[in-house]
Amino acid sequence: MAHAETPPEGAFVDLPQGRIHAIVRGQGPDLVMIHGANGNARDFSFDLIDRMAGEFRVIAFDRPGFGFSDDFGGVESPIDQADILRAAAHRLDVENPIVLGHSYGGAVALAWALRAPDDVAGLTLLAPVTHPWPGDLGLWYRITASPLGRYLILPTIAALAPRSAVQNTLANVFAPDPVPDGYLDHLGFNLTMRRGQLSLNAQQVNSLIDYVDAMHTGYPALTMPIEIVHGTADKTVYIGIHSERMVQEVESANLTTLDNVGHMPHHAHPDIVAEAIRRTRDRAP
DSSP states (O other): OHHHHSOOSSEEEEETTEEEEEEEEOOSSEEEEEOOTTOOTHHHHTTHHHHHTTTSEEEEEOOTTSTTSOOTTTOOOHHHHHHHHHHHHHHTTOOSOEEEEETHHHHHHHHHHHHOGGGOSEEEEESOOOSOOSSOOOHHHHHHTSHHIIIIIHHHHHHHOOHHHHHHHHHHHHTTSOOOTTHHHHHOHHHHTOHHHHHHHHHHHHHHHHHHHHHGGGGGGOOSOEEEEEETTOSSSOTTTTHHHHHHHOTTEEEEEETTOOSOHHHHOHHHHHHHHHHHHHHOO
16 A cells, blocks of 8 residues: 555665665666665655755665565665665666665664775765764664564554654754655655554664674775765764764765754755765765
8 A cells, every 4th residue: 555655756775685776877887875774765855855866876775674675584684674675786887886774774874884995985974874873763763663663553553643743753853844745745755654663773873882892993994985974963973972073083084064954964955965966976986
């Protein structure tokens, strides 16, 4: 039903373990886009893909288990997700791409660079999760990642949650910036509220801290250009814990700070994000 109401915008890449959905537009150097938690590639097709398709061949993936991609057995690790997306990119003849990642997708982009540093021209990271953070994620994620949450609470939410609840969640993620008109319809209300996607998202978000804790010690060895765009008012991924620490540890990283901007810089200031992508390209060997 969700697929019927919000059809795929791209094509499918067949891999031995399943299919990955990819939106491919434009010509030029390869630019791979990786979306954040509980999202899909339509987050980028709302604006950013068309904005960049005149200068790049843009490949926006649905991460495994999200959007229209198969779940590959419920893959949890950002490293495993990066390997799957790299394999899909190889099938599309992607060569030495710029890899853009937003939020959780930033961790997947970094995993891609750590796994294949010679096969990445550069990274553009938007409000990325890069480092372990103090404390926990709160009661909601602890419950929804538990067996009770997966088998009782999330199915109930998936079946009964009103549209207004999702709109309120989006408003909190975008704040203090407004949610663009038509964004939820474009992203796909029913796509985001599927039980399987909600469950996988809860598992991934809960386990992410352990993966970035292991990954971040390898960041200083990264030498490709890294451009980061992060808002100071982001209450989902805090700039001081993640992006500011990244530029302290990685010589090739450059941070563009957006005052009073929330967690979605590619919607709040797409022109600044576009310039960051171009800088990544221009700085690449």
